[in-house]
Amino acid sequence: MKLVDGSEFEDRIAQLRILSYPDFPEVHDVDYYSALYRWYQDHPLSGKMYRWVAVTEEGEVVGHLTAFPQFYRIDGQRVIAHTPGDYMVLPQHGFQAIMLMRSFFRQVENCVVCDMVPAVIGVETRLGAEVVGDLPYAAKLMNVSRLPMPPVPAPLRRLLRLPEQFAPARGFTDRPGAEAHEVEEHVAPPAARPRAPIPRPLQGLMNRGLQAVDEALGRGLGGDLEAEVLDSFDDSFDDLFERVAAVVPCLAEKDAAFLRWRYGPGSPQAPVTVLGVRSRGRMLGYAVLKAAFHGQDGYILDLTTLPGRQDVVGALLRETVRSFRRMGVQIIRYRFAESPTSPRSTDLRRLGFFYRRGRRNKLLVKFTDSGLHETTGDLANWSLSFGDGEAGFWLR
Numbered sequence: 001m002k003l004v005d006g007s008e009f010e011d012r013i014a015q016l017r018i019l020s021y022p023d024f025p026e027v028h029d030v031d032y033y034s035a036l037y038r039w040y041q042d043h044p045l046s047g048k049m050y051r052w053v054a055v056t057e058e059g060e061v062v063g064h065l066t067a068f069p070q071f072y073r074i075d076g077q078r079v080i081a082h083t084p085g086d087y088m089v090l091p092q093h094g095f096q097a098i099m100l101m102r103s104f105f106r107q108v109e110n111c112v113v114c115d116m117v118p119a120v121i122g123v124e125t126r127l128g129a130e131v132v133g134d135l136p137y138a139a140k141l142m143n144v145s146r147l148p149m150p151p152v153p154a155p156l157r158r159l160l161r162l163p164e165q166f167a168p169a170r171g172f173t174d175r176p177g178a179e180a181h182e183v184e185e186h187v188a189p190p191a192a193r194p195r196a197p198i199p200r201p202l203q204g205l206m207n208r209g210l211q212a213v214d215e216a217l218g219r220g221l222g223g224d225l226e227a228e229v230l231d232s233f234d235d236s237f238d239d240l241f242e243r244v245a246a247v248v249p250c251l252a253e254k255d256a257a258f259l260r261w262r263y264g265p266g267s268p269q270a271p272v273t274v275l276g277v278r279s280r281g282r283m284l285g286y287a288v289l290k291a292a293f294h295g296q297d298g299y300i301l302d303l304t305t306l307p308g309r310q311d312v313v314g315a316l317l318r319e320t321v322r323s324f325r326r327m328g329v330q331i332i333r334y335r336f337a338e339s340p341t342s343p344r345s346t347d348l349r350r351l352g353f354f355y356r357r358g359r360r361n362k363l364l365v366k367f368t369d370s371g372l373h374e375t376t377g378d379l380a381n382w383s384l385s386f387g388d389g390e391a392g393f394w395l396r
Contacts (some may be wrong), residue, residue: 001099004051010034012061013053020088033086036268036393042261045069045080052103054089054096063089063096067104068390071253072112073245075371078253081110081367087120101127111374113364114384114391117181121362129364130396135343135386137360140321140354142298143330144206188201210295214321217351221314226342227275227287229323235257240306244341247307249381251341252388254304263288268393269301273327275319277305277312285312285341287320288387291327293396298329300336301387303396307340313347321351335361335386339378361391 006108014030021027084104089097105127110381176362218379239257263272271288285305305312336342367373388391
């Protein structure tokens, strides 16, 4: 086990990443990961970032882990906590996974983790981290091209000049009473496309309907408040953060300086769209939006308002849906901790969001101070969005 200092291991770490994720072509973009670490050097805690590698006697790097530091505000105190990230170990050297994570917990005093990989969570809890709870995962369909072809009534089929039959989607069938597992056994999916798409004429009709429904659902949300696109994080974000921190016991320290670093030029997620709601010059709430590099998925990286201001939440959500529609995204994804500063489930469902059970992140914590650990161990004490910490750094 070696502590990384300088660029000695960079090429071998890049090769490890490629071997660890053979199904992800983006890991071949070595410059992206190098740029991410250069970006982190601009963080005020960059001197407390630690990296370890597991190296064989032959000099091969077979494991890697980074400890990313961040400021949190816990019960009014400014606290440093680390998050393990860029964690990878070759399968034939699995025992190094424990050794790397043990190095992490020996080095840091406190940790805050958002993770969804059961094996990694198992290692973290084995070494003392406590699972606080699951972060809700909400999504909203913006384009029916993500759906399989449903049965189409004959009159509508003739009106749209659709063919009489479509290859059934995997797990779907036109046969009344047939269960999904029967279809899996008897219907071979098309080789090039695992499920039949909805034909384009019908897609256009349904997508226009979705847009009309969204506008109707959003009408009246937020009252007279309007969300505007912002071009910078000014001092009003400092004021908002302090007002939020006075009420919420646990949150990442998201003042204007942090937000400029997190989402400004040089950030792995730049460029982003920032929406804000103001009243009499004071910031009431904001949202940070990102369209993925392939253009299909839109992410709400952060949505924070003054506690209890559901009218501000409504105005931001309404404009979020409009903004993503203009970007052409097909689905919106939102991972967060429900809190007084976030949307409630009723707010999201009103705009057509649905909750997904799978692929939820778990929040884990470990704090040296027993009082801080107790406070952070209650999910109800947290205001947290996916973009706040390490979990959101890798989104492209």
